[in-house]
Amino acid sequence: MIDPLIKQLESASLIVTAGCGGVGKTTVAAALALRAAGLGRRVAVLTIDPAKRLAQALGLTELNHELKRVPTDEKASGELWAMMLDTKAAGDNMVLRFAQDRKVARGILKNRYYGYFSTSLAGTLEYMAVEQVRVLMDEHDFDLVVLDTPPAAHALDFFDAPDRLVDGLMKIPLNAIDGTNKKSISSRLASQGRQIVLRGLNRLTGGPFLDDLAEFLGQFRSILGALQDAGEQVRALLRADGTSFFLVTAPSAPRIEDAIAFFGELERRQLPVGGVIVNRVHQEILFDTNNAINGDLLASAWEGAALKPKRESDYHQLLTRLTLTLSEHNQRAQQEAHICETLALRIQQPQFIAPRLNSGLTSQADLLELANEIQLYVSGTSP
Amino acid sequence: MNQALRSTEILKRFTLITGKGGVGKSTLAAVLALVSAKRGHKTLVCELNTHERVSRLLGHEPAGSSIKKLEDNLWSVNINPSEAMQEYGLMKLKFRAFYRLVFENPLVGALVRFIPGINDLLMLGKAFNHEREVDQNGQPVWDRIIIDAPATGHSLTFFTLPKVIMNAVPSGNMHRESHDMWSLLADPARCGIHLVSLPEELPIQETMELFSALTEDIQLPVSTVFLNQVPAPAIPRHLSDDFDQWVDAPSDEVIKPLWDAGKLRQQHVNDSNRFLKKLERLDCPVICLPMQYGIDFGRREIDALAQTIDEAITTRD
Ligand SMILES: Nc1ncnc2c1ncn2[C@@H]1O[C@H](COP(=O)(O)OP(=O)(O)OP(=O)(O)O)[C@@H](O)[C@H]1O
Ligand SMILES: [Mg+2]
Numbered sequence: 001m002i003d004p005l006i007k008q009l010e011s012a013s014l015i016v017t018a019g020c021g022g023v024g025k026t027t028v029a030a031a032l033a034l035r036a037a038g039l040g041r042r043v044a045v046l047t048i049d050p051a052k053r054l055a056q057a058l059g060l061t062e063l064n065h066e067l068k069r070v071p072t073d074e075k076a077s078g079e080l081w082a083m084m085l086d087t088k089a090a091g092d093n094m095v096l097r098f099a100q101d102r103k104v105a106r107g108i109l110k111n112r113y114y115g116y117f118s119t120s121l122a123g124t125l126e127y128m129a130v131e132q133v134r135v136l137m138d139e140h141d142f143d144l145v146v147l148d149t150p151p152a153a154h155a156l157d158f159f160d161a162p163d164r165l166v167d168g169l170m171k172i173p174l175n176a177i178d179g180t181n182k183k184s185i186s187s188r189l190a191s192q193g194r195q196i197v198l199r200g201l202n203r204l205t206g207g208p209f210l211d212d213l214a215e216f217l218g219q220f221r222s223i224l225g226a227l228q229d230a231g232e233q234v235r236a237l238l239r240a241d242g243t244s245f246f247l248v249t250a251p252s253a254p255r256i257e258d259a260i261a262f263f264g265e266l267e268r269r270q271l272p273v274g275g276v277i278v279n280r281v282h283q284e285i286l287f288d289t290n291n292a293i294n295g296d297l298l299a300s301a302w303e304g305a306a307l308k309p310k311r312e313s314d315y316h317q318l319l320t321r322l323t324l325t326l327s328e329h330n331q332r333a334q335q336e337a338h339i340c341e342t343l344a345l346r347i348q349q350p351q352f353i354a355p356r357l358n359s360g361l362t363s364q365a366d367l368l369e370l371a372n373e374i375q376l377y378v379s380g381t382s383p
Numbered sequence: 384m385n386q387a388l389r390s391t392e393i394l395k396r397f398t399l400i401t402g403k404g405g406v407g408k409s410t411l412a413a414v415l416a417l418v419s420a421k422r423g424h425k426t427l428v429c430e431l432n433t434h435e436r437v438s439r440l441l442g443h444e445p446a447g448s449s450i451k452k453l454e455d456n457l458w459s460v461n462i463n464p465s466e467a468m469q470e471y472g473l474m475k476l477k478f479r480a481f482y483r484l485v486f487e488n489p490l491v492g493a494l495v496r497f498i499p500g501i502n503d504l505l506m507l508g509k510a511f512n513h514e515r516e517v518d519q520n521g522q523p524v525w526d527r528i529i530i531d532a533p534a535t536g537h538s539l540t541f542f543t544l545p546k547v548i549m550n551a552v553p554s555g556n557m558h559r560e561s562h563d564m565w566s567l568l569a570d571p572a573r574c575g576i577h578l579v580s581l582p583e584e585l586p587i588q589e590t591m592e593l594f595s596a597l598t599e600d601i602q603l604p605v606s607t608v609f610l611n612q613v614p615a616p617a618i619p620r621h622l623s624d625d626f627d628q629w630v631d632a633p634s635d636e637v638i639k640p641l642w643d644a645g646k647l648r649q650q651h652v653n654d655s656n657r658f659l660k661k662l663e664r665l666d667c668p669v670i671c672l673p674m675q676y677g678i679d680f681g682r683r684e685i686d687a688l689a690q691t692i693d694e695a696i697t698t699r700d
């Protein structure tokens with residue numbers, strides 16, 4: 001690993017890995033955290049992904065909502081801790097903390113829509129879970145927290161979730177769903193002479209669904225201010241000095257387009273970007289195409305390795321197939337190098353290449369190897 | 384060589400394709416759509432509010448949010464949630480003025496947007512309506528509908544949505560609709576859910592987890608698992624054992640790179656076989672799609688993959 005990244009691992013207090021699903025964000029987060037611990041820092045890696053695989057690679061039997069010490073090399077002076085952020089608990093805590101009294105809090109938690117809402121509120125709860133990051137930094141005195149963001153089809157859902165929720169709640173006319181108003185929307189619409197709207201509504205959803213929903217949102221709205229404050233805190237944390245976002249992507253055309261779009265969005269939100277990591281890049285196998293190769297050369301290497309001698313036609317076939325395999329491999333590597341170059345031209349940020357390792361990344365040693373192999377990409381050269 | 388399957392197993396009336404990000408869901412959607420159209424089924428391939436990969440992979444311009452014919456027997460659409468919402472509203476309320484009155488009521492508009500997963504539900508619902516669509520003679524408009532579903536992580540909530548709504552809304556239209564949707568998803572005679580995976584540690588593990596989550600936790604049948612990007616062996620079979628025993632890198636600088644490339648590929652092939660065995664322990668057929676080597680990935684590669692599928696389909700049906 002080279003200096004610019006080491007420098008960040010030595011000095012940052014919060015590193016956030018962001019990107020689309022399936023590019024290896026979680027793995028990169030763990031690798032960076034492990035490396036930083038190797039540099040002597042007290043590090044915590046937090047993931048939102050239900051990441052059994054990360055736990056296994058780190059050498060933990062399971063990863064849950066408890067902060068756990070990861071057993072690392074005794075020689076290392078730093079420490080690594082790991083934890084999965086608990087979105088449900090984050091939501092419950094938020095309600096308990098911010099509701100004006102326990103009765104309202106219980107009302108919200110008991111409302112059956114609260115459970116169902118975990119799907120549509122999911123993004124928000126995850127964001128709120130980030131608040132735990134602050135608590136961790138304060139209470140446990142970590143030097144560095146590495147935060148893995150949830151995979152999302154639209155990666156920015158995560159960052160926009162609280163605004164969406166707050167905006168959405170603000171749009172609902174207050175008098176309509178004020179939690180203390182006992183009258184249901186149905187009766188209110190009816191009393192306002194809006195039977196026709198009511199009839200349409202019933203035709204759309206049927207049953208008391210919207211009444212129940214409105215009641216729930218009314219209660220939920222009562223913690224709106226607190227929600228806004230918490231959102232504000234997280235927003236500040238994500239923009240604080242010492243915070244650094246790493247955009248993780250894969251070396252394929254569609255992923256790179258996603259990454260470029262994502263990068264624009266991060267900039268627009270003034271989130272501090274530390275660099276882009278292109279993960280799982282094929283390395284070219286250097287080969288001088290001027291070399292004349294023939295079956296004899298292969299035969300002598302084959303037999304030199306004390307393998308059973310083969311017929312001339314076998315060597316010939318083997319040579320053809322190996323040559324094809326090599327050219328397929330290098331074609332892929334060159335194509336990926338081209339993609340990295342495109343990215344370098346379009347994003348003015350340090351770009352790092354994490355090579356594709358042949359190990360399945362199943363142990364700490366593998367993760368550390370990954371971290372150590374990450375290279376700074378210099379535009380105009382092949383990785 | 385893939386095992387033989389009936390086309391009715393691979394091409395159900397309503398086919399959903401899911402898997403982790405970037406594994407080849409859109410690729411498989413394009414491939415299956417092509418196989419289906421070539422077999423004479425009137426086919427509609429649906430993307431759900433994405434950058435539209437499928438029509439491009441097939442070598443056509445993006446379709447946009449209204450159904451567009453790509454080639455013989457093949458149509459495509461990129462479903463847009465707000466249009467789907469309007470369509471649903473109009474369908475239920477019959478008149479535009481009525482629709483306006485209801486949807487432009489600020490309370491209603493705001494509330495509807497708060498229904499959990501409403502966008503996904505609307506898009507799935509739209510695809511579902513295409514399944515039910517009939518022409519003047521009462522004949523189904525579409526023979527096959529293929530849906531490029533969202534990446535997993537997100538997708539479990541996607542598949543549970545109809546049930547969630549069904550339970551959240553005890554009666555009425557929305558309850559009925561989500562109940563019908565759920566019945567379709569759970570009916571292996573009409574609906575096929577395909578999982579796409581890659582021959583690598585993490586994707587395989589996630590596919591196994593997804594399989595049990597779908598079949599056990601939410602009780603939806605999985606139709607087929609597709610193992611995509613299966614590497615081609617570098618070494619002819621009768622020489623591969625010998626090659627495996629060649630463990631020390633040759634010193635010759637001309638042969639060394641060839642040996643490196645061969646070793647790397649053989650390792651992928653061996654890993655891939657190991658992962659395939661793992662998938663084959665699942666209670667459902669597994670189909671391998673070969674890695675397409677080469678610079679571009681487009682219509683030619685889709686055609687090659689379509690041929691693989693064709694070869695796996697028996698003529699028994
Ligand atoms: N059999 C294959 N051989 C070679 N390359 C492939 C194969 N299948 C897919 N690919 C490559 O993988 C890339 C990703 O495929 P695709 O877009 O279908 O994935 P996806 O699962 O739909 O991704 P997303 O989660 O972004 O929607 C394609 O651009 C293509 O280059
Ligand atoms: Mg896709």
